[in-house]
Amino acid sequence: xxxxxxxxxxxxxxxxxxxxxxxxxxxxxxxxxxxxxxxxxxxxxxxxxxxxxxxxxxxxxxxxxxxxxxxxxxxxxxxxxxxxxxxxxxxxxxxxxxxxxxxxxxxxxxxxxxxxxxxxxxxxxxxxxxxxxxxxxxxxxxxxxxxxxxxxxxxxxxxxxxxxxxxxxxxxxxxxxxxxxxxxxxxxxxxxxxxxxxxxxxxxxxxxxxxxxxxxxxxxxxxxxxxxxxxxxxxxxxxxxxxxxxxxxxxxxxxxxxxxxxxxxxxxxxxxxxxxxxxxxxxxxxxxxxxxxxxxxxxxxxxxxxxxxxxxxxxxxxxxxxxxxxxxxxxxxxxxxxxxxxxxxxxxxxxxxxxxxxxxxxxxxxxxxxxxxxxxxxxxxxxxxxxxxxxxxxxxxxxxxxxxxxxxxxxxxxxxxxxxxxxxxxxx
Numbered sequence: 552x553x554x555x556x557x558x559x560x561x562x563x564x565x566x567x568x569x570x571x572x573x574x575x576x577x578x579x580x581x582x583x584x585x586x587x588x589x590x591x592x593x594x595x596x597x598x599x600x601x602x603x604x605x606x607x608x609x610x611x612x613x614x615x616x617x618x619x620x621x622x623x624x625x626x627x628x629x630x631x632x633x634x635x636x637x638x639x640x641x642x643x644x645x646x647x648x649x650x651x652x653x654x655x656x657x658x659x660x661x662x663x664x665x666x667x668x669x670x671x672x673x674x675x676x677x678x679x680x681x682x683x684x685x686x687x688x689x690x691x692x693x694x695x696x697x698x699x700x701x702x703x704x705x706x707x708x709x710x711x712x713x714x715x716x717x718x719x720x721x722x723x724x725x726x727x728x729x730x731x732x733x734x735x736x737x738x739x740x741x742x743x744x745x746x747x748x749x750x751x752x753x754x755x756x757x758x759x760x761x762x763x764x765x766x767x768x769x770x771x772x773x774x775x776x777x778x779x780x781x782x783x784x785x786x787x788x789x790x791x792x793x794x795x796x797x798x799x800x801x802x803x804x805x806x807x808x809x810x811x812x813x814x815x816x817x818x819x820x821x822x823x824x825x826x827x828x829x830x831x832x833x834x835x836x837x838x839x840x841x842x843x844x845x846x847x848x849x850x851x852x853x854x855x856x857x858x859x860x861x862x863x864x865x866x867x868x869x870x871x872x873x874x875x876x877x878x879x880x881x882x883x884x885x886x887x888x889x890x891x892x893x894x895x896x897x898x899x900x901x902x903x904x905x906x907x908x909x910x911x912x913x914x915x916x917x918x919x920x921x922x923x924x925x926x927x928x929x930x931x932x933x934x935x936x937x938x939x940x941x942x943x944x945x946x947x948x949x950x951x952x953x954x955x956x957x958x959x960x961x962x963x964x965x966x967x968x969x970x971x972x973x974x975x976x977x978x979x
Contacts (some may be wrong), residue, residue, distance in 0.1 A: 574652055577644045584624060584645045586975045595677050599670040613655050613699075616662045622671070624649055625966035629945035631961075635662040654916065667951075668960045675843070675967045676865050682839050682970055683866060685977045692835035692926065693870035694933035695858055695879060697851045698942070701826045701949035702814035702958070811953040817849040827950065829962050832858045833934040839973050841866055843966040845959040851878035856887055869893060874930035875952040876900035885910035896927035941965055 578584055600615045601658060624646075625636045637657040639646045649972050655663075682688050716911070770975070808814050808825055817826050833841035841972055842861035855875065863869050869891055877898035888895035889910070899907075899915045907915075918925050947965055952960040 565785060578648045579665070581979070582645060582648075583627060583975055584649050585970075587620055587624045587627065587971065588649055588977070590678075590681075590971065590974075591616055591623065594681060595619070595674060597670075599673060600667050603666070603670075605670070607690050610686055613653065613659060613663070615663075615667075617650055617653065618655065618674055619667075619671075619674075621646075621655070621660070622664060622676070622964065623968060623971060626945075627972055628963050629947070631947060633657040633664070636660050656753045664960075665957075668957065672960055672963045675963050675970070678967050678970045678974065679839070679841060682837075682974050682977075685974060686837045686839040687977055688841060689836040690834060690835055690841070690862070690864055690868065690870040692872040692874065692929050693832050693841060693862065694835060694930040695832050695855060695873060695875040696930070696934040696938065697828050697830045697878070698938045699817045699819045699823050699824060699826050699849070700829050700947075700962075702808070702811045703950050704808050704810035704814050704825050705928060733909050738877060790876045813847055813955040815847045815849060816951075826856075827955070830854045830858060830932060831937060831966065832862055833937050834932040835929050837973060837977075839970055840966045841870075843962060845955065845962045847955055848922070849960050851876075852881045852884065855879045855884040859887065859893070861892065872896065872926060874927050874933075876930065878889055880911060880914070882908040885914055894926075896921075896925060896930070898927065928959060937969065941969065 557841055575585065575588075597616055597619060599618060604612065604615065608837070621636065625631065628639075629702050630639060634657040637655060637660055640650055640654045679688065692763070704863055719817065758974045776911070811825070814827060816823055817828060819826075828846050828851070830844045830846065830851070831840050832844075833839070834841050842865055844854065844857060844861065848854075855873075859873070867888055870893060872894045873888060874896040875898070877900050880897050880899050880902060885895060885897065885908075888897075895914065896918065899911055899918065900921055902911050902915075945965075945968075950961050952961055
């Protein structure tokens, strides 16, 4: 290399060096990793997780507190895949500081998350209580909304009950026809060549169709069982609308996905997706999430009461005001707000101009009197930015796990991480 007039600092990647005496010194003192580590070690109750490790025998597992901190920090960083988390433990200095240079593989991360689903859900309420102590939860005005997130499944892998019946009969007939043909050929070959040769091998196309037939029959049975269960329970008094009483027979249009049977086809602004409906109630004062849930019902109407119940359970008291878009406008919801003495601001534009209940008419008059200064407009600047931050800034647009129970935990971890970031900012 030719000589240069400018002097540079020496660059020698192979030069040996001494690490700091404490691995945490690898990151700045105000880095989020310190906050998450201290939060887990000093303020969160992990007894529900720790209590599951009673066996003395066997190789010692990774410390549950470290694994909990690893998951929380990863969700704060927008890293959700167990493989990406494991890779970060090997490549990123902040992760090395958090784990103390330990390197759990992706199976360890995934198994820990799967094993402690219920306990990890409980962290949401603990962090929310810490936000309360920090003065971040006022409950003066809380906005409700839902966002549709893709399931870990393709909508092309869904089939309606009517299609299942047709496909089941067609596949069963094809497979039966092959068996009959195989038996006829076997008899002919036995007469010609004797009975020593094998003839029981199934062609690959038959094996695949048999597997597909099994999946169709399983999904069909699930839809039939679901219809019988609805009929046994009867009509839900909290449901709205004028749907006919359950008959116990699956509807022809009822669908089931073969990859994630609990996910549903849902409408979004960009078309239809195979997904779930993620709900959140957000405090307008700080954008802290005070209640959250996931449902496979694409209709928001039935989610207001569960969210209100969760706010009271999580925060110890009810919100003074609630705002929500027209998806939540139903007489049962408006009556609930009135009964609980919560002042509601719920859009009514999905209701027909005529033939509305007095509850809807009263809400329409309240919003009209407020005009452009109505408290309803707090909704857009409160809850929608939270969804935008989760989806865009932190890049979560699709669930990784499958099944309603597991995706509920994923959403809870996302909401917990959101509140951890709010708490960290407030304490900075």
